[in-house]
Amino acid sequence: xxxxxxxxxxxxxxxxxxxxxxxxxxxxxxxxxxxxxxxxxxxxxxxxxxxxxxxxxxxxxxxxxxxxxxxxxxxxxxxxxxxxxxxxxxxxxxxxxxxxxxxxxxxxxxxxxxxxxxxxxxxxxxxxxxxxxxxxxxxxxxxxxxxxxxxxxxxxxxxxxxxxxxxxxxxxxxxxxxxxxxxxxxxxxxxxxxxxxxxxxxxxxxxxxxxxxxxxxxxxxxx
Amino acid sequence: xxxxxxxxxxxxxxxxxxxxxxxxxxxxxxxxxxxxxxxxxxxxxxxxxxxxxxxxxxxxxxxxxxxxxxxxxxxxxxxxxxxxxxxxxxxxxxxxxxxxxxxxxxxxxxxxxxxxxxxxxxxxxxxxxxxxxxxxxxxxxxxxxxxxxxxxxxxxxxxxxxxxxxxxxxxxxxxxxxxxxxxxxxxxxxxxxxxxxxxxxxxxxxxxxxxxxxxxxxxxxxx
Numbered sequence: 001x002x003x004x005x006x007x008x009x010x011x012x013x014x015x016x017x018x019x020x021x022x023x024x025x026x027x028x029x030x031x032x033x034x035x036x037x038x039x040x041x042x043x044x045x046x047x048x049x050x051x052x053x054x055x056x057x058x059x060x061x062x063x064x065x066x067x068x069x070x071x072x073x074x075x076x077x078x079x080x081x082x083x084x085x086x087x088x089x090x091x092x093x094x095x096x097x098x099x100x101x102x103x104x105x106x107x108x109x110x111x112x113x114x115x116x117x118x119x120x121x122x123x124x125x126x127x128x129x130x131x132x133x134x135x136x137x138x139x140x141x142x143x144x145x146x147x148x149x150x151x152x153x154x155x156x157x158x159x160x161x162x163x164x165x166x167x168x169x170x171x172x173x174x175x176x177x178x179x180x181x182x183x184x185x186x187x188x189x190x191x192x193x194x195x196x197x198x199x200x201x202x203x204x205x206x207x208x209x210x211x212x213x214x215x216x217x218x219x220x221x222x223x
Numbered sequence: 224x225x226x227x228x229x230x231x232x233x234x235x236x237x238x239x240x241x242x243x244x245x246x247x248x249x250x251x252x253x254x255x256x257x258x259x260x261x262x263x264x265x266x267x268x269x270x271x272x273x274x275x276x277x278x279x280x281x282x283x284x285x286x287x288x289x290x291x292x293x294x295x296x297x298x299x300x301x302x303x304x305x306x307x308x309x310x311x312x313x314x315x316x317x318x319x320x321x322x323x324x325x326x327x328x329x330x331x332x333x334x335x336x337x338x339x340x341x342x343x344x345x346x347x348x349x350x351x352x353x354x355x356x357x358x359x360x361x362x363x364x365x366x367x368x369x370x371x372x373x374x375x376x377x378x379x380x381x382x383x384x385x386x387x388x389x390x391x392x393x394x395x396x397x398x399x400x401x402x403x404x405x406x407x408x409x410x411x412x413x414x415x416x417x418x419x420x421x422x423x424x425x426x427x428x429x430x431x432x433x434x435x436x437x438x439x440x441x442x443x444x445x446x
Contacts, residue, residue, distance in 0.1 A: 039355040041264070119355035128351030131413035132262040132342035142414050176423040180407035184399065187406070190354035191365050200399035 026064050030078040038119030041129045042072045042137060069137060076140045079122040086111045088151060096158035098213045104155055105178055105205045109198050112186040121186045149175055169212045181205050249287050253301040261342030264352045265295045265360060292360060299363045302345040309334045319381035321436045327378055328401055328428045332421050335409040344409045372398060392435045404428050
């Protein structure tokens with residue numbers, strides 16, 4: 001039994017080691033795939049090219065992803081994880097209210113402006129690429145966008161429950177307008193090559209939130 | 224001389240006929256290319272595939288466009304012409320003022336909602352595709368977007384000159400917000416498959432223009 005256990009453990013360790021290395025390589029590939037897709041789109045991803053760019057063996061890369069579609073879906077999920085860490089999690093430390101909504105929007109503008117992904121907001125790029133198509137990749141992209149919108153709407157509802165949003169404000173309408181300011185700043189800054197659209201977006205968000213707030217003094221000039 | 228002239232005229236007529244046919248074929252290809260690019264992107268254009276889909280000879284199609292880049296640039300210019308006819312020219316019949324700005328925005332929302340291009344707004348699709356790249360195609364796309372923004376800003380300035388825009392309103396800020404509402408409605412409707420975002424955009428545009436107007440009664444509920 002003792003000897004058997006040792007043999008089993010050896011095999012298990014070897015397997016665990018291989019799985020861990022496989023998982024690390026997968027993460028490395030996906031982090032690069034997210035950057036590439038933010039510039040060239042999800043259709044611009046190729047397992048062969050990713051292997052070349054990362055100096056990995058092609059067969060090794062192919063063994064980690066069954067198909068281009070699997071790679072594309074895993075890339076979207078990786079982008080979601082990075083986005084949560086950059087935008088959603090930092091906002092958690094704020095108490096419910098209009099200032100929290102504003103911080104969430106400002107975190108999003110930082111995420112776009114600092115080019116966490118070289119092609120700007122990952123979801124903006126791939127949404128425009130896949131919005132007029134059908135299939136599981138599009139569904140993954142649409143779900144990520146829907147989750148983000150739901151999160152903003154919930155943050156608005158929490159601010160309302162905290163007594164900081166005026167009764168006549170429509171949550172869906174306010175969420176639509178805030179998202180419009182954020183996404184348009186991202187798109188314009190990429191196309192124009194300058195940052196002025198972020199200033200327009202910040203001003204528009206502050207103005208809109210003040211109009212929706214029960215007390216505009218909850219939103220001072222500096223965020 | 225008479226015989227010579229007849230011969231020259233015959234050649235000229237034959238050449239004119241060929242040019243006219245070439246021009247018609249070119250227009251036919253470009254109109255289809257615009258539809259294709261609105262769904263699959265400008266990188267998704269292929270001279271061979273366009274020839275197949277239109278049942279034209281490949282060599283004929285290749286002879287009309289020197290390169291894929293030339294096809295892409297001509298496709299952008301064709302989309303501009305169609306856009307002008309759908310959105311910009313119909314707004315000309317309105318007198319300068321805030322109602323004209325609103326009509327321009329509503330025409331844009333109609334252009335997106337009725338899917339003049341099957342993939343929604345052509346410029347929204349190809350901007351997201353090319354915003355993080357460099358080269359003449361990107362420049363053509365960026366110029367089209369800049370011209371549209373300049374046109375909106377001029378329409379706002381004309382409304383100001385007509386005494387209908389409040390003095391403290393920033394033209395650049397107002398144009399940014401109106402464009403944000405229009406483009407986001409286009410993107411969301413494509414991704415969600417429903418039309419509710421257009422209602423949000425119309426309401427946001429009306430609300431924003433009323434806040435900027437010297438007299439909100441210039442903007443009744445019905446456009």
